[in-house]
Amino acid sequence: MNSTPTQNKLLRTIRTLLFILIGFAVLLLLFPQFKAFWLPINTEPRAVTARGTLSDTERTNIEIFRQASPSVVYITTLTDTVNLWTRDITRIPRGTGSGFIWDRYGHIITNYHVLERASEIRIHLSDQRTFRAVLVGASPDHDIAVLRIPLVSNMPAPLPIGTSSDLQVGQMMYAIGNPFGLDQTLTTGVVSALNRSLYNDNGSKINGLIQTDAAINPGNSGGPLLDSAGRLVGINTAIYSPSGVYAGIGFAVPVDTVNRVVPKLIAKGHYKRPQLGILIDEELNKAITDKLGIKGVAIIDIKEGSPAQRAGLHSMKKLKNEGMDVGDIILSIDDQRVNNTRSLLDTLEKYYSGDHVKLTYLRDHEKRSITITLD
Structure with missing residues (x-):
C-alpha cells in the first residue's frame, strides 16, 4: 500500500520532533547546567552548609581578642592653635593612637610620641565611654608614657604581664589597636627577629626591640603586643615602611623594659637611666x-x-x-x-x-x- 504525500509529511515531522527530543535529552544529560534555562528560578534563601568545629588556631585567636580587647583603649589628642589677629585659642584634633589598661588605679600605657606636644588627651574605652586623661610621667628615651583617667565603675581588667626575655623567633604574636582610627582591630603574625635597635626622634636609641610581621599601621602605636597566652610582651611603637604604612616590619618595646620603667614613672613622673658616670x-x-x-x-x-x-x-x-x-x-x-x-x-x-x-x-x-x- 502506497503512502500518500500527507502521510510522508507527517512521518517526516514525527522524525524531526523525535530527533529534537533526543537531542534535548542528551543536552540535559551531558550539560546539567542547561536545565537552569528551563527550570523556574528559586527565590528562597539557599541552605546553609555546616562548617564544623573551629580550628585550634581560630579558637586561640578568638579567645585572645575576647579577653584582651576590652583593656585596649583608643587615644585621641588635640592641640591649641592661636589666631594671631583675634588672639582666640582653638583646640583642633592632632592625632590618634592606642593604649592599654595597666592597673586598677586608672593608669594607661602608651607611646610617648603619641602624646608629644598635645594640649589635651582623651581616652575612649571599648564600651564607648570617653574620659580626659592627665599625663603622669614619660620616658622619651624608651618612648613610653603613663596616663591616668578617673576611677570609674566597670573599669576593664589590666592586661596580664608576660616576659620578653624568653621570646623566640617564630612565636605567634597578636597586636590590638586602632589603625587609621579603626578601633579594636586585631592583627596576627610572628616574632620576626629580636634585639633590634631604632633611633628616637630625640636622637636616643631604643635597644632590644621586638620585630614582628603582625600588621602595624599609624594608629597602632601604643597598643599591646600579646603572645599566644594572651600576655603582654611589648608595646607596638614603630614600623619600617618607605610608604608610611604596613610593609611587614613592625617594632615593639619589650615588656621587660616596660615593667621596669612604668613603676618609676608612676612613682616619680620620670625615669632615670642607671649610670656609671x-x-x-x-x-x-x-x-x-x-x-x-x-x-x-x-x-x-x-x-x-x-x-x-x-x-x-x-x-x-x-x-x-x-x-x-x-x-x-x-x-x-x-x-x-x-x-x-x-x-x-x-x-x-x-x-x-x-x-x-x-x-x-x-x-x-x-x-x-x-x-x-x-x-
Whole structure:
C-alpha cells in the first residue's frame, strides 16, 4: 500500500520532533547546567552548609581578642592653635593612637610620641565611654608614657604581664589597636627577629626591640603586643615602611623594659637611666678593643663626682710621649659579659639607680673587680 504525500509529511515531522527530543535529552544529560534555562528560578534563601568545629588556631585567636580587647583603649589628642589677629585659642584634633589598661588605679600605657606636644588627651574605652586623661610621667628615651583617667565603675581588667626575655623567633604574636582610627582591630603574625635597635626622634636609641610581621599601621602605636597566652610582651611603637604604612616590619618595646620603667614613672613622673658616670664611644671603643684583641668597653672619660670616679676607675689619658694610656676596660657587670658599648647599655638597663653591682675590668693587662653603686 502506497503512502500518500500527507502521510510522508507527517512521518517526516514525527522524525524531526523525535530527533529534537533526543537531542534535548542528551543536552540535559551531558550539560546539567542547561536545565537552569528551563527550570523556574528559586527565590528562597539557599541552605546553609555546616562548617564544623573551629580550628585550634581560630579558637586561640578568638579567645585572645575576647579577653584582651576590652583593656585596649583608643587615644585621641588635640592641640591649641592661636589666631594671631583675634588672639582666640582653638583646640583642633592632632592625632590618634592606642593604649592599654595597666592597673586598677586608672593608669594607661602608651607611646610617648603619641602624646608629644598635645594640649589635651582623651581616652575612649571599648564600651564607648570617653574620659580626659592627665599625663603622669614619660620616658622619651624608651618612648613610653603613663596616663591616668578617673576611677570609674566597670573599669576593664589590666592586661596580664608576660616576659620578653624568653621570646623566640617564630612565636605567634597578636597586636590590638586602632589603625587609621579603626578601633579594636586585631592583627596576627610572628616574632620576626629580636634585639633590634631604632633611633628616637630625640636622637636616643631604643635597644632590644621586638620585630614582628603582625600588621602595624599609624594608629597602632601604643597598643599591646600579646603572645599566644594572651600576655603582654611589648608595646607596638614603630614600623619600617618607605610608604608610611604596613610593609611587614613592625617594632615593639619589650615588656621587660616596660615593667621596669612604668613603676618609676608612676612613682616619680620620670625615669632615670642607671649610670656609671663614664663616657664611651662606639667607634673608638672598637678600634681600641680590636687592637688589644679583647672584648669589652674602654672608659674614654669619667664625669666629676660620678660612681666611676668614687670607685677609683681610670679613663684614657694622654702621655708625655704623645701616646695614649688606654685606661680601664670594662669586661662584665655581675658576671654578665660586656662585649661592646651596646651590651653595656643593655646590661645597665636591667638595673635601677642605687643598685650595687660587681664591675670586672682590665687595667694594665690585669683583671680586677670592684663593687660600685649605680647613680
